Structure formats: structure tokens, C-alpha cells
Amino acid sequence: xxxxxxxxxxxxxxxxxxxxxxxxxxxxxxxxxxxxxxxxxxxxxxxxxxxxxxxxxxxxxxxxxxxxxxxxxxxxxxxxxxxxxxxxxxxxxxxxxxxxxxxxxxxxxxxxxxxxxxxxxxxxxxxxxxxxxxxxxxxxxxxxxxxxxxxxxxxxxxxxxxxxxxxxxxxxxxxxxxxxxxxxxxxxxxxxxxxxxxxxxxxxxxxxxxxxxxxxxxxxxxxxxxxxxxxxxxxxxxxxxxxxxxxxxxxxxxxxxxxxxxxxxxxxxxxxxxxxxxxxxxxxxxxxxxxxxxxxxxxxxxxxxxxxxxxxxxxxxxxxxxxxxxxxxxxxxx
Numbered sequence: 001x002x003x004x005x006x007x008x009x010x011x012x013x014x015x016x017x018x019x020x021x022x023x024x025x026x027x028x029x030x031x032x033x034x035x036x037x038x039x040x041x042x043x044x045x046x047x048x049x050x051x052x053x054x055x056x057x058x059x060x061x062x063x064x065x066x067x068x069x070x071x072x073x074x075x076x077x078x079x080x081x082x083x084x085x086x087x088x089x090x091x092x093x094x095x096x097x098x099x100x101x102x103x104x105x106x107x108x109x110x111x112x113x114x115x116x117x118x119x120x121x122x123x124x125x126x127x128x129x130x131x132x133x134x135x136x137x138x139x140x141x142x143x144x145x146x147x148x149x150x151x152x153x154x155x156x157x158x159x160x161x162x163x164x165x166x167x168x169x170x171x172x173x174x175x176x177x178x179x180x181x182x183x184x185x186x187x188x189x190x191x192x193x194x195x196x197x198x199x200x201x202x203x204x205x206x207x208x209x210x211x212x213x214x215x216x217x218x219x220x221x222x223x224x225x226x227x228x229x230x231x232x233x234x235x236x237x238x239x240x241x242x243x244x245x246x247x248x249x250x251x252x253x254x255x256x257x258x259x260x261x262x263x264x265x266x267x268x269x270x271x272x273x274x275x276x277x278x279x280x281x282x283x284x285x286x287x288x289x290x291x292x293x294x295x296x297x298x299x300x301x302x303x304x305x306x307x308x309x310x311x312x313x314x315x316x317x318x319x320x321x322x323x324x325x326x327x328x329x330x331x332x333x334x
Contacts, residue, residue, distance in 0.1 A: 003067050003292050006065040033053050066295070067090035070092070077103075078098040081093055081107045085116050088114060091116065093107070093121065095312075096308070098312065117301060123181075124283070125188040125303055130242070132276040132278050136251055142251060143247035147226050148189075149228045151257070152179075153214065154235055154240065154257075179318050184307060187307070190244070195330060197314065198327045199215055214234055215318065219330075242257060313331060313333075
């Protein structure tokens with residue numbers, strides 16, 4: 001079946017990644033919604049989308065739409081997702097799912113009641129580098145996992161600045177933008193859930209209104225695995241990385257915390273070093289292929305609503321830890 005999509009939000013990420021991924025995996029983009037009629041019209045023309053509307057109800061009442069992709073600012077996700085579920089549309093929602101756990105659970109409940117798929121667009125778990133690391137750990141290649149390190153401090157380019165840096169009410173700041181991705185990737189690679197966190201945040205001059213633009217901290221996972229993370233919008237010259245260290249070896253991922261299918265993974269043990277084979281492949285196409293299959297009743301999306309709730313709960317705990325200077329338990333309500 002061809003899944004027909006409506007875009008809720010005329011966003012940069014949809015233009016750069018998701019529209020192409022929908023089309024590459026057999027879907028069709030039918031319509032786009034922006035509250036600005038002018039932006040909706042120009043966006044549709046620029047991206048070869050046949051319809052454009054400036055009202056959510058107009059998009060959701062369109063019988064030619066099967067699924068929606070929500071990429072509006074974070075405070076809008078909950079109401080838009082619940083409305084979409086009640087209209088019988090499947091939902092792929094950007095992270096974080098919402099700004100509170102109550103709202104995220106309400107979204108999941110609405111989707112369950114409507115019998116529609118609700119997925120979180122956590123793209124990094126779709127990278128072949130992270131799957132290679134996950135498989136190596138599961139196969140015992142590094143023995144018992146003990147610790148991990150995530151380097152995800154980047155520079156937020158000018159065209160993505162704006163609400164992420166100056167609107168606390170929209171859920172801006174680096175924690176809900178990047179730390180939630182770290183959480184999901186760590187959960188995927190380690191196969192374990194976070195238990196508690198401690199963190200320090202920084203206002204390095206890019207974030208307005210008191211929003212943090214960098215954060216460092218530690219997450220404790222099940223089985224007493226500790227994971228260090230560094231996230232930032234202010235770091236122009238760093239590279240990204242993801243490491244997992246165990247009793248019998250280490251996995252060293254370089255330039256893997258990215259939207260592009262880049263990066264390498266090295267396994268280091270007593271026998272020396274070896275590069276793990278990675279297949280590459282567009283991360284968003286992998287996500288959309290899984291989503292389309294889930295809509296057809298075959299399998300599940302790569303990142304579910306439950307996964308989105310876990311990453312949101314952890315992000316909220318990191319934000320609280322940074323405010324209070326105390327360790328904060330991760331509580332999902334699941």
C-alpha cells in the first residue's frame with residue numbers, strides 16, 4: 001500500500017530529510033500545513049507538494065491523507081498528535097514527543113484508542129554504525145559493558161537557530177533537542193534503560209531567556225553502567241563520537257552522532273583493533289520504511305511512542321538535575 005502523508009509544519013527537517021525519505025520508501029506527500037498561508041503555499045511549490053492548508057482541521061479532514069509527520073515546535077506536538085489520532089491518522093512525531101510526561105502519555109493513549117501507529121523520529125538508532133555497536137555488545141565482543149561516552153556537542157547553524165535558543169515556552173534548549181537523542185541511542189545500543197542522572201548546564205552566549213546551550217552529565221543505566229554525555233550548540237570544531245567500554249574490549253564510534261550515514265566503528269580488544277563493517281544507508285529512509293511497514297501491520301516503527309517517553313523522561317530528569325545540582329531518578333510512568 002502507498003502511505004499518503006500530510007506534513008504538520010513546513011519545517012527545515014522535513015525539507016532536508018523527511019520528504020525525500022517518504023518518497024524513497026514508497027510514500028506520497030499529499031499536503032502541507034503551516035499557520036502562515038504564504039509559507040504553506042511557497043513550501044508546497046518548492047517541494048512539489050500538491051496541496052497546502054493553513055488550518056490543522058483542514059489537513060486532518062482530508063480523506064486522501066493516511067499519516068502525518070509533526071515537526072512543529074515542541075509545545076504544539078501534544079494537541080496536534082491527539083487531534084491526528086482522533087482523525088484516524090498514523091503519526092510520526094519529532095522528538096521530544098511533548099514537554100511533559102503527562103502530555104506524552106496522553107498522546108500514546110489517544111493513538112492506542114484510535115488504533116493508529118505513533119512513532120518518535122529518533123533517527124540515530126537507524127544508523128548502521130549504532131546497529132553494529134549494538135550487535136557487537138549483544139554478541140559479547142566487549143565482555144560485560146561498564147561505561148559509555150557520548151560526544152554530541154555541535155554548532156547549531158544559523159538557519160536552525162531561533163526558537164531553539166530564545167523560546168523556553170516552546171521547549172528550546174540543548175537538553176530537549178540533543179540529550180534526548182543521546183538517551184535513545186544509548187538505550188538502543190546498550191539494550192538497557194537509564195535509572196538516574198546528574199548534570200551541569202551552561203549558558204555560553206547563544207541561548208537567550210536563560211536557555212542552556214550546552215550540558216554535561218552522567219546517566220546511570222541498568223546493570224550499573226555509567227554513561228558520560230556532552231551536548232552543545234556552541235561547539236564549532238568538535239567531532240562527534242560514541243564509545244562503549246567493557247571488561248574485554250571497547251567500541252569506538254567516530255563521527256556517528258549525525259544525520260548523515262557517516263562514521264566508523266572500531267572494536268579494540270587484546271587481539272588488537274578491527275573496523276566493524278557498516279552498510280551506511282539513509283537514516284530517515286530506514287525509519288520511514290519501518291513506519292510504512294508498521295502501518296501495513298508488519299512489525300513496528302524503529303522508535304515507538306514508548307521509546308519517545310523514555311527519552312523525554314530522561315531529558316526532563318537531566319534538566320532538573322542541572323537546575324538542582326542533585327542526582328535525579330528517571331521516572332517514565334510506564
